Amino acid sequence: QVQLVESGGGVVQPGRSLRLSCAVSGLPFGSHLMYWVRQAPGKGLEWVARISYDGSNDRYTDSVKGRFTISRDNSKNLLYLQMNSLRAEDTAIYYCARDLYNSGVDYLDYWGQGNLVTVSS
Amino acid sequence: DIQMTQSPSSLSASVGDRVTITCRASQSISRSLNWYQQRQGRAPNLLIYAASSLQSGVPSRFSGSGSGTEFTLTITSLQPEDFATYYCQQGYSHPLTFGQGTRLEIK
Numbered sequence: 001q002v003q004l005v006e007s008g009g010g011v012v013q014p015g016r017s018l019r020l021s022c023a024v025s026g027l028p029f030g031s032h033l034m035y036w037v038r039q040a041p042g043k044g045l046e047w048v049a050r051i052s053y054d055g056s057n058d059r060y061t062d063s064v065k066g067r068f069t070i071s072r073d074n075s076k077n078l079l080y081l082q083m084n085s086l087r088a089e090d091t092a093i094y095y096c097a098r099d100l101y102n103s104g105v106d107y108l109d110y111w112g113q114g115n116l117v118t119v120s121s
Numbered sequence: 122d123i124q125m126t127q128s129p130s131s132l133s134a135s136v137g138d139r140v141t142i143t144c145r146a147s148q149s150i151s152r153s154l155n156w157y158q159q160r161q162g163r164a165p166n167l168l169i170y171a172a173s174s175l176q177s178g179v180p181s182r183f184s185g186s187g188s189g190t191e192f193t194l195t196i197t198s199l200q201p202e203d204f205a206t207y208y209c210q211q212g213y214s215h216p217l218t219f220g221q222g223t224r225l226e227i228k
Contacts, residue, residue, distance in 0.1 A: 033215075044221045044222040050215060050217075061216070099217070102170065103174060105154075105213070106212040106215070106217055107212050108217065113164055
């Protein structure tokens with residue numbers, strides 16, 4: 001059974017930090033890119049960060065550069081998102097998702113259930 | 122990054138109707154276009170990849186077409202469970218970017 005289970009969300013004050021985790025089971029992990037995607041209340045989907053299969057390469061959307069860090073532990077099938085200097089506009093549901101390259105295209109075939117992060121004083 | 126634009130932003134339809142949603146890319150992406158459905162309170166679910174390939178388990182009333190910069194998602198004979206928000210996403214280059222979504226509502 002395929003599962004991506006996020007944890008670590010909650011309510012945090014502006015300027016503080018939070019670390020999200022995503023535990024992956026039931027499917028190959030160490031050979032796939034992974035994404036964090038977020039969805040602000042009532043808004044659309046926004047990619048936040050992505051990491052290469054071995055963790056050697058990462059990339060971030062402009063609004064989180066220098067504040068968020070994506071990482072992974074392939075020995076434990078875990079994906080992380082360290083979020084520092086949080087702002088009100090970071091309030092969102094955060095999803096982890098697996099990237100699959102197939103038929104010449106990349107797509108996100110498995111998603112976690114989502115984890116709500118609320119930044120508020 | 123490649124920008125994706127969907128139209129319309131919302132539409133109303135009835136059970137049994139046929140609807141079409143359009144997605145445009147800011148540059149040619151060949152056939153590297155994916156479609157997701159998101160029901161209220163749930164994670165997105167992949168419907169179609171590579172413009173027209175149906176993901177396993179997705180009903181055949183969903184279909185996709187297009188290439189280059191313009192793509193469509195068509196749903197024939199709408200069912201009650203199809204009323205949701207639909208997103209396109211380009212899978213041509215990283216980062217994978219999404220359209221703003223199309224909300225499909227019951228008329």
